[in-house]
Amino acid sequence: MNDMSDINGQAAKDDWVPTSCALCYGSCSILAHRVDDVVVKIEGNPDSAVGKGRLCGKGVSGIMTHYDPNRLTVPLRRTNPIKGLGEDPGWKEISWDEALEEVSAQLRRVRAEDPRKLVVQRTTTVTASRTPFLTFTAAFGTPNLSTAGGGLHCGNGAHLLSGLMHGSWSVVPDFQYCNYSIFFGASKGHAAGHASASNMGMAADARARGMKMVVVDPMCNFAAAKATEWVPLRVGTDAALALAMCHVMVHELGIYDSPYLQAKTNSPYLIGPDQRYVRDAASGKPQVWDLSVGAARPFSDAKAADMALTGDFEVNGVRCQPAFELLKRHLRKHTPEWGEEITTVPAADIRRIAGEFAHEARIGSTIVVEGVTLPYRPVAAIAFRGSQGHMNSVYNFFAIALLNQLVGAADVVGSCLGFNPASNGFEETGRLRYMPHADADGHMLTGTWMGYHLPYPIAEPRMPQKVGLQDLFVLGLISPFLDSDDNEAMWQKFELPYRPEVMINFGANMLMSIANKDSVARSLAKYKFMVSFDIFLTETTAFADIVLPDCGHLQTLDSRSNYPFIFSLPAGMGEWCWPIRQPVVPPGGGQRRFQDVLLELADRIGIRSDLNAAYNASMDLVAPYRLQGDHKYSFEEICDAELKSNFGPERGLDWFKEHGVLKWPKKPEEVYWRPFVDARVPIYWEFLLPVYEKIDAIAAPRGFKIPVEYYQPLPDFLPCLSHGCKVPGFDLYAFYYRDILHTNSFTMENPWLDEAAQLDPFSYTVAINADTGRKKGFTDGAWIWVENEKGRKVKGRVHLTQTIHPEGLGVAACAGHWGDGMPIAKGKGVFFNDLLELDWEHSSPINLNLDLCARVKVTLAEEGSR
């Protein structure tokens, strides 16, 4: 053991502090080694189920982010009133009192005029920001809360489908028992993301055990590099591949789990010629054809085993079919040959992989886990950021989800699992219990969610009150219209009764994370006032009026670093785990925790009682821990209230600071909840039709046509705009992909991560297929221009590799900083998002997903000019 005594022989103060990382939203549990109030090392916390003692390179590098001399330490006020790209803000240091007085004055004004004029935006990286900003926004009275690029690029499709089909925020293979996994544009367990470090260990164990891993991705990077098989496909065509596989399973192999489909999906529900459920006149319930009596009955009155899945029937003179019959017919055209044409994946491979998946599903088998007999389906098809980064993301995910549904591989042993959709809660207090359940139609409702825009039932479309228009486009989560080129036109068309004037930004570098910087800059410059909490001066803070120096993850407090459990607690058997985030070192200079600043702002503008009520509501605090009236609780007291409310009077903040985590064992009935809950998931989206009609009823009279093909009840392949490009020379599909070394645009400033990225041949380069590149006359390392159809260009060094589809052009991460506030990051890597257009035309008409692939041409930089 090292002698940490100082030169006088006095023992150093030396301890390890349990807390949580925040270099990505995985929020893995860490131990920070503190010697004489200096953090000297960061490791994973082996006591926690979150990370299980493991930590990626980002996490251990957190020490360098914390001690970065470029960090903000005092509040700043711009003196140059002009906002724009390349404008020097003319920062002047001011006191906190001066800063907060000005911010308060703006907030008071806006609140008096119309609180909806306030837009609150936060980064998804810092999970500690979720509840404080949610509560402040609620207390203030604005509906406009957004999560910038981290939200817009990474979730509108994934979370909708994961919620609809699995009651959770995201999905992952049951690594402990899965034998065959297919990753569609996903890197769970191989790069960052939900429960990342825990998943890495479980995925490695699964591979060592023999789990076959097939990665479908235009890029062979972190996941595919570890895979048994990499299947390169044309960018944005995941739905076509998945549908072709479904065709094979249903029509060529005849392999599907009929009992599962009968009992756990809406497959037997009768559908009429109007594409709607044939409902029982008396009860209003969807009907099924009961084979035992040869008649239609409400679904709740028939045994699952007697429900017809196929056939033609007549009910009260109306011809109808079970939803599964319609799915079967729909799948007829999706042959492997059809799939090959669209995806470039050979038909023979499509058949082979579909067959492997279907056979390994072991339909009908069971297994005993901790004494409980459960269905056993050791296959899983998962999807995430890759599949969801397109206009067609909803159908990409729907088609992939069907693979699991057809074989019953959903939330049972070995299958595709949601992240903890069901919990019996903490036994000692009875708190934290939640369970998926059914509505009157038998459809599954989530037991819990991250927000209140539930994946189902779909909200009623109405004239929008939100700047993002999500109350009209009700399947959208995060919207491009906060910053799009056509947002004013959209707001006028849909009669938005106000305009955003003030922004509170927390840590989001939206100028880099959303789309091309020109469009975002134009939008940002329109705000009358912007205050930004950050730890560095970024490209976005250059548009702020006031910048507030925030504390980093080693300085902050958070009573719920991994809650809700559907977000970043590992799925599968193991332990429930509740870690916290606690300060290891104090604030430096004039840094203040954003949570404390929000409380002070609430007091200054007179909304403390509303804020207390919002904390009571969002944390579901119970007596005697509910916050009272307008009492000025500190953030420590609020955290203490939550912890005691959930875990009892003995386990408040002090207990958690000492112990770090609280754990209790998961039960098989919680992890593999599907057989125990009488609820059905939709393999036919009957609910989509009335949603379309209501949106169209609002949009059409205003001259705005919503394409109906995005709102059909069965998935299809809908091409992205890039697929339709016929301009000569624009022959590559550009996309960006997750870099395990980096999170969003934030970690390029970290010198350890930057050093590793410079050693890595992919991190800061433009990857093109080696054969494709050589045909274009490129040599490895040459500078090239990448240009989209609208003339937007980015420049970077090319890396020629066999590990990318011949038509692909891949850029890692969100790099290419140009600002001076992060000097390590400046000039490193390629700013891919500058190729992205930001308007309705490039957004999904169903879930507002921005189209993140672009058709590009590439030229040697010596030839190109700007």
Next chain:
Amino acid sequence: MNVRWDSVVDCVRQMEPEGQRVAREPPSGFATAGEPVIIKVWLYGTLASDRVERPIQLELGGDFTVAAVICELGRRLGEDFLRQVIDAEGRKFNQCLVFVDGVKVDANVMVRRGAASVHVEMILLPVIEGG
């Protein structure tokens, strides 16, 4: 052996009743026999305004649900209030959270009868999450 899904475990039907819809007009026979209940309603955030006292005091007779409380609030505060709380079909929005005596409840929950006063809190939380 093909094992049926619904025979692997005893699956108890746990369908929850659909949240009670809120009538836009008060139900007839509103003040039924029984002692009136004093309800103090605290509205927060966007539901509150300078023109609305806090708490709002209501008096309702007989058995009634939270939906009835919302209906009565709508009668007092108008369409602007109701539009934020219920949809066109009369269903309470998910993001509108209601607490009765500190306990989160759905619209169909019965508020206890009696002369004791009841403390109701209502707040809208932001709808959207992402990432």
